[in-house]
Amino acid sequence: MSTTAITPISTLRASLERHNDTFETLLKLIPAKYYIVQDLTEEQAASKFQQNKKKQxxxxxxxxxxxxxxxxxxxxPANQKNIVDLQNEASILKQLSKEKGKRKAQEIDGDDEDDEDDAAMDVDVRLDEEEEEEETLNAGNMNVDVNGTTTLVPMASSSDxxxxxxxxxxxxxxxRRGGGGGREAGDRDELLEERRQQRAAMRERRRRETKEKIRREENKNAAKDKEKRDKDAQVKLTKTQLLVNDPTTAVMASRGPNSKLTNVAFSSVSQSGASSSYKHNKLKTSSNPTQALTQLASRKEKLAGLPEEKRKNVEEREKFEKAEARLEGVKVKDDEGRLKKxxxxxxxxxxxxxxxxDERKEQLTSSMAAKQKKRTDNIxxxxxxxxxKRKGIKPKTGKARPGFEGKAFGKGKAKSGAGGKSKGK
Known part of the structure; x- marks a missing residue:
C-alpha cells in the first residue's frame, strides 16, 4: 500500500497567507466607494428620493x-484608504461597540436597586445623566485596548x-424648574392650567380685535353710504331744477301781500301728483276689450247697489276724474259701444x-300626400x-322623337357615296 505524504501546517499556512495577500492586493485595486455600501446622509436621501422638494x-x-x-x-493621503483598511477599522469598531454594550447592560442592572426612589423622574433626563455617570465611572474603572482586551482598574471610592x-x-x-419667572412649578397640572389660561386670554384678545375691526368697517361703510345718498339727492335736485325760471312764480314772488291782484286757487282741480296717479290707475281698464267690458259691467253693478244720492255723487266725481285724465293724456276706455265693436x-x-x-294645414297635408304617392310610385x-331585368325581359322603347331618335342619316349616305365612287372607277 502506498502512503500519502502529509503536508506540514507551516506550509499550508504560508500558502494561505500568499493567497490572502493576492486577494487583498486585488481588492486594493477596487475603489472603496464601488465595493463598500455607504449609508446615505439626510441631504443625499432627500436629493435622491424627494426630487420635487424645494431646494434651499x-x-x-x-x-x-x-x-x-x-x-x-x-x-x-490620509483619507486615501483601501478596502482592507476600511474593513479592519469597521471590525475593530464593531467589537468595541459590542463590549461597551455588554458593560452598559451589566451596570444598568446593578444601578436599578440604588435608583428606585428616582423612578418618577423624567425618562429622557434620567437616561442622559446616567450615561454621563456611567462614562465617568467606566473611565475610572477600566480601560479598553485597541486589540479589545480590558484591563481592570480599582473602583472609585463611595464618596466620589x-x-x-x-x-x-x-x-x-x-x-424641572424650567421657565416660570424664577419660581418652582407645583406640578404638571398647574403648568397645563397656566398655559390653558394664556391660550384663553389670547383667544379673547383676538376676538375683541376682530369685533373692533368689524365695527370700524361697518362705520366706514355706513359713512360711505350716507355720503353716496347725499350725493344722489343733490344730483336729483339739480336735475329737477328748471333751466329757465317760471315767469308766473317769479311774478307771484315779487308781489307782496298788499298787492291789488287777487290769486284764485282751484283746489278742486289741481291736486297732488300721487292722488292723480291713484285716480288714473282706478279709471284704467284692461287692453283686452272683452275684459274691459267685464270690468265696466262690474262697476255698473257696484254703482247700482249704492243709494240714489250717493250714486249721483260718485258718477259726478267720476266724470270730473275722467275729464282730468283725458286732459293729461290718459286713454279712458269707458264707451261700451266702441268696446263691443x-x-x-x-x-x-x-x-x-x-x-x-286651416287652408295652410290642408295645403301641407295635400303636398305631403302627393310627395308620398310619387315616392311610392317610383319605388x-x-x-x-x-x-x-332578373327575368330577362327587355324594357319597352318609347316612341322616337323626330329628328332625335330616328335613323342615323350619316350611315346610309356614307354607304351610297362609297358605292358611287367605286362605280365611277
Missing amino acids: KAPKQAIKEASKKAKKEKLD ITALRAKLHAKMASL AVKRKEKEKVKSKKAW AMRNERRND
Missing part, C-alpha cells in the same frame, strides 16, 4: 468653502459616587286667421324594372 439655496461663500474643503480632503449622584439630582431639579272686430280677425291656418317602378 445656500450662500455662495459657504458653497465655495465646502467645495474647497472637500477637494482638500479628497487629495489628503455620592458626589456624582448629588450632582445628578441637582441638575435634574434645575431642569272692438270685440266683434277681434272675433272676425280670429275667424279669418283660423280659416287661413314600385324601380322594383318592376329590377324584376324584368
Whole structure:
C-alpha cells in the first residue's frame, strides 16, 4: 500500500497567507466607494428620493468653502484608504461597540436597586445623566485596548459616587424648574392650567380685535353710504331744477301781500301728483276689450247697489276724474259701444286667421300626400324594372322623337357615296 505524504501546517499556512495577500492586493485595486455600501446622509436621501422638494439655496461663500474643503480632503493621503483598511477599522469598531454594550447592560442592572426612589423622574433626563455617570465611572474603572482586551482598574471610592449622584439630582431639579419667572412649578397640572389660561386670554384678545375691526368697517361703510345718498339727492335736485325760471312764480314772488291782484286757487282741480296717479290707475281698464267690458259691467253693478244720492255723487266725481285724465293724456276706455265693436272686430280677425291656418294645414297635408304617392310610385317602378331585368325581359322603347331618335342619316349616305365612287372607277 502506498502512503500519502502529509503536508506540514507551516506550509499550508504560508500558502494561505500568499493567497490572502493576492486577494487583498486585488481588492486594493477596487475603489472603496464601488465595493463598500455607504449609508446615505439626510441631504443625499432627500436629493435622491424627494426630487420635487424645494431646494434651499445656500450662500455662495459657504458653497465655495465646502467645495474647497472637500477637494482638500479628497487629495489628503490620509483619507486615501483601501478596502482592507476600511474593513479592519469597521471590525475593530464593531467589537468595541459590542463590549461597551455588554458593560452598559451589566451596570444598568446593578444601578436599578440604588435608583428606585428616582423612578418618577423624567425618562429622557434620567437616561442622559446616567450615561454621563456611567462614562465617568467606566473611565475610572477600566480601560479598553485597541486589540479589545480590558484591563481592570480599582473602583472609585463611595464618596466620589455620592458626589456624582448629588450632582445628578441637582441638575435634574434645575431642569424641572424650567421657565416660570424664577419660581418652582407645583406640578404638571398647574403648568397645563397656566398655559390653558394664556391660550384663553389670547383667544379673547383676538376676538375683541376682530369685533373692533368689524365695527370700524361697518362705520366706514355706513359713512360711505350716507355720503353716496347725499350725493344722489343733490344730483336729483339739480336735475329737477328748471333751466329757465317760471315767469308766473317769479311774478307771484315779487308781489307782496298788499298787492291789488287777487290769486284764485282751484283746489278742486289741481291736486297732488300721487292722488292723480291713484285716480288714473282706478279709471284704467284692461287692453283686452272683452275684459274691459267685464270690468265696466262690474262697476255698473257696484254703482247700482249704492243709494240714489250717493250714486249721483260718485258718477259726478267720476266724470270730473275722467275729464282730468283725458286732459293729461290718459286713454279712458269707458264707451261700451266702441268696446263691443272692438270685440266683434277681434272675433272676425280670429275667424279669418283660423280659416287661413286651416287652408295652410290642408295645403301641407295635400303636398305631403302627393310627395308620398310619387315616392311610392317610383319605388314600385324601380322594383318592376329590377324584376324584368332578373327575368330577362327587355324594357319597352318609347316612341322616337323626330329628328332625335330616328335613323342615323350619316350611315346610309356614307354607304351610297362609297358605292358611287367605286362605280365611277
